[in-house]
Amino acid sequence: MPESSIIRFLSVMVVLSVVGFGWYYIGFARLKRKGMDETAARKQANQEARKYSLIATFLYMVAMVSVVGLFL
C-alpha cells in the first residue's frame, strides 16, 4: 500500500476519533446538565457521537477530495 494512502487512511481515523470522542464528552456533559439520568445520557451521547463523527468524516473526505486536494 502506498505511503500516501496510509497517511490519508490515518487522517480519516483521526477525524473519526477526535470528533467522536469530543462529541461524546461534550454531549454527555450537556445532557447531564439538562438533568438527564447518567445511563440514558451516556447512551444518547454515544449515539450522537457516532452519528456526527460519520458526518464529519464524510465532510472531511469530500472537502479533501474536492477543494483542498491535501495529500493528493
Next chain:
Amino acid sequence: MKMMYGMLMALTPAALWSIYAFGPQALVRILAGVGAALVAEALYQKLTGQKITIKDGSAAITGMLLGMAVSISTPWYAVAISTAFGIIFGKQLLGGVGKNLFNPAMFGRLFYLFVFPDSILPWRRPFDLVTSATPLEILRETGETAGVPILDMFLGRIPGTIGEISALMLLIGFSFLVIRKFVRWRIPAAAFSTVLVLAIIAGQNPLFHFFAGSLMLGACFMATDPMTSPRYPKGQIFFGIGIGLIIMSMRWWGWQTPGVYEFTEGTTFAVLTMNLFTPYLNKKFKPAPKK
C-alpha cells in the same frame, strides 16, 4: 431477505459482462469486495457480541456494489479495505441494517476515492485493456458529447469502472427489480428526468449522460437502498432530483485541484449528500394519518 437476494441477482448480468469484458481481474475485484464485506461484518458483530447476520445478503450487496464500482487498475486490497471501511463505519457503527445514515457501498466508495486516488488510473478499455479516456473525461476535455459512440456506451464497450460500463446489463437487472417491486423506482426516475432536462438545456445528448459514468449503477442500485433513501413518494422524488442536479453539476464543473486527479463524476457525492437529507425528507413528506 428476498429483496437482498433479488438485488444480488439483479447485479449479476452487469457483473458477468464486466468479467467477460475485463477478464478474470474483474472477478478478483468483485470477490475481494464481497469477501471483505462478509468478513468485516461477521468480525464486527462477533467482537461486539451481536448476532451474526451475514446470511441476510446485505453485506454481500455492499461488497458486490463496491467491487463493481472501482477501476480495473485498482488493486484488490484497495477494494477489500474500502469495503471493510464501508461496512464497519458506514453501516455497523450506527447499529447495522436500518439504522445507517449513509449507503455503506457509497461511503466505502468515497473512502476509496480519497485514500486510493492513485489506483484509479489508468482507465482501460474493455477487451483489449488499452489505456483510454472515459466518456466523461472526453466531455471534460472537449466540452462535447459527440465524440463517443452512444451504442458502445449502451452495450458496454467503453472504459469506466468495472460494473458501470454496460447500461444494457444494468437496465436488465433494474427491470427485474422493478417487476418484482424490490426497488423505489421514483428515485432513479426523478434522477434521470433531471439529467434529461439539464442535458437538453445545455444542448447535450441526454443519452450520453444516461450511459456515461456511474449514473446508471448509482441511481438504480445504490440510491434506491431502502435503508438510506426516503420512505415516501414525494421525498423519493426530491431525493432523485437532488441526485440528478449534483451529478450534472459535477460533470460540467467538477471539483478539481490543479495538478492532481480530477473527478469528472459525482454519483458518490450526490448519493451521500442526499442521504444526509433522508431523515428530513421522511419527516417533511410523511403522509397525514387517515381519519
